[in-house]
Amino acid sequence: MHDLSNVRNDRVLVTCDETDDPARHHANVRVFRNQNTGGYLPRRLTTFVDTLHFAPSxxxxxxxxxxxxxxxxxxxxxxxxxxxxxxxxxxxxxxxxxxxxxxxxxxxxxx
Incomplete structure (x- = not known):
């Protein structure tokens, strides 16, 4: 999502299906926005408008x-x-x- 929104000069608002541990996912997104994603191709998620939003599908x-x-x-x-x-x-x-x-x-x- 991040790479595609960068190319399109868009912003990303993420809504996800409910999960057992939303706090962990919120914490990860904070790190990914402020530092980077780590791994093979680390990048900062600069196109995310907000945090993750969870809803029951x-x-x-x-x-x-x-x-x-x-x-x-x-x-x-x-x-x-x-x-x-x-x-x-x-x-x-x-x-x-x-x-x-x-x-x-x-x-x-x-x-």
Whole structure:
């Protein structure tokens, strides 16, 4: 999100599905904004407007839709990676063809 918003000169407001430990995620974002993300390609998250906002997905069609697109993307890419076939893979591919152009970027890190 950060890299894409940088290219577009946009800002990011993040709303997430509820989690068991929101305080840990809030603390991480503070570090990522003030210092950097660490890891292989460290960067400061300068495009985040605010902290993370958590909401129950059962009350948010937007979060449900994001979960669905994320799952379909994951399923499509792992089906291709593992050369899966059959009715389930065919169904996942058909769903992927509906939403593929909505995904701005897919990245899979391979250590």
């Amino acid at each position: 059962c009350h948010s069609r937007l979060l449900q839709a994001a979960d669905l697109v994320s799952y379909i993307s994951f399923r499509h890419h792992t089906d291709v990676l593992y050369n899966r076939s059959g009715k389930a893979a065919d169904g996942a591919f058909k769903l992927w063809m509906i939403v593929a152009d909505k995904q701005s970027r897919f990245y899979r890190w391979i250590p």
